[in-house]
Amino acid sequence: MFKSEALLEEFIWLHLSSLLNLTHLKKQHIINKQNRADILGMNSLGRLAILEIKKGGDKGSIDQLIRYKDNLINNRPQTPEFSKVDFNKDFILIAVASSFSDSTITYAESKIPGCLLLTYQVKKTLAGEYYLILKNIDNTVLSQVKVEVFEDSLFDSLPSFMQAYLLEKPQVRENVLKMIQTIQSYSSDIRFDSYASYSQDNVSKKIVFAKYNKQGQVPKDKTCAFFSYDYGLNFPTGKLSLEVYLPTVDINPRTYKRTKKVDGIYVETNDFVKVTELRDLNYTFYKNLGLPLRYPFKTPEIDNTFYSFEDYYINYRKYMKSRQKLSPVNHSDFTSVEGVVKMALEDWSVR
Known part of the structure; x- marks a missing residue:
């Protein structure tokens, strides 16, 4: 269904509110000349959310979240879309992947406690409809949104x-x-x-x-x-x-x-x-x-x-x-x- 990370990222960005109850801030935000944060959002309390999206979940996504968090703490964006962000509040760090290994979960817990690890899957219903489903690490469903399948x-x-x-x-x-x-x-x-x-x-x-x-x-x-x-x-x-x-x-x-x-x-x-x-x-x-x-x-x-x-x-x-x-x-x-x-x-x- 999602044949690339880029397409998955685009879809999550478009449905950021429905899936994660976040307001859009920036996609592909330039962290430095070599790196860009996939998605930046904000919750209703003004907390900044950093999302890193991978088809496969390894330790690399956790390291990226750490680097992006440190950079954004020290280099607060001054553009208007960030005017309502309260940078004094803890950031929300979210990694999305098809799965996470036990070692990655342990690594995330030790490096950034409270990081939200979400797995995704596309499921077809009996009615023939497709949904993108986000699950918590304990396999409970966090949210879902309908996906239109278009073959061409x-x-x-x-x-x-x-x-x-x-x-x-x-x-x-x-x-x-x-x-x-x-x-x-x-x-x-x-x-x-x-x-x-x-x-x-x-x-x-x-x-x-x-x-x-x-x-x-x-x-x-x-x-x-x-x-x-x-x-x-x-x-x-x-x-x-x-x-x-x-x-x-x-x-x-x-x-x-x-x-x-x-x-x-x-x-x-x-x-x-x-x-x-x-x-x-x-x-x-x-x-x-x-x-x-x-x-x-x-x-x-x-x-x-x-x-x-x-x-x-x-x-x-x-x-x-x-x-x-x-x-x-x-x-x-x-x-x-x-x-x-x-x-x-x-x-x-x-x-």
Whole structure:
């Protein structure tokens, strides 16, 4: 069921309140340059909880909890999500694994008395439903939460963070998988890789669809699209977003100079079916800084300025010789996520 520690961690994070009666604080919190705490939470009394999750439970998880506890005592996070934590109270230390050996249990009792050792299992009921069950070390059930089982080869190939998100969002799962299938089936040159970036406030995880060379690098202008899952202070409930790469106009906010550039276009959508807004960097500067929204377009045949990305790209695709073999597009093509993705795929093929 949980084929990796990462997927188990994502699922427990999403159900932290139901399983452990804890409030979300931070996932993958940076302890130092080499280590990250799996999950940090807080109980109703303001006690900080540190969770370390392993598929197999050995002494390593206990040692990690000790190190993380010492670090957090000496380096109290100052970001807003930790403002309600009472660092003067004892921390709650929790290790979760499929099982713990007797030697590990003895080791935990001697090193950090009071540490909560929890085992997990996935159980199928007579009604055919699956539950993730957390048990105390004496085998009594602490909590359980329903798990949706979804068997699909494309789904199984995705990174754990995307799997966990789609398990919890069945209302958009089919649409997201359809978009990924459309991208991957367009060309054998397109494959995806996943990346993660961590900041003090947020974590961003991406699936980038592009043409990769043998060194795993992306040649210039050969990125097609990417999904980004962001969570943290700015995204407390987590947010999945989509960007596609299309020719647009880049703007230098200091000089107002505008140049042509293939860049990410953010696709605002609630259901991954209908597009509610498209945003490139030019539009972002217009909204946030008040810079004029202009898309200059110059070729030997045309010298014009457009005032929306859609108008610019419709004419760009019409007049640029490299795109004349592509079918024309109009404003209706920008109203659906499928239409925008197909547009980006076609444009990618001639770059």
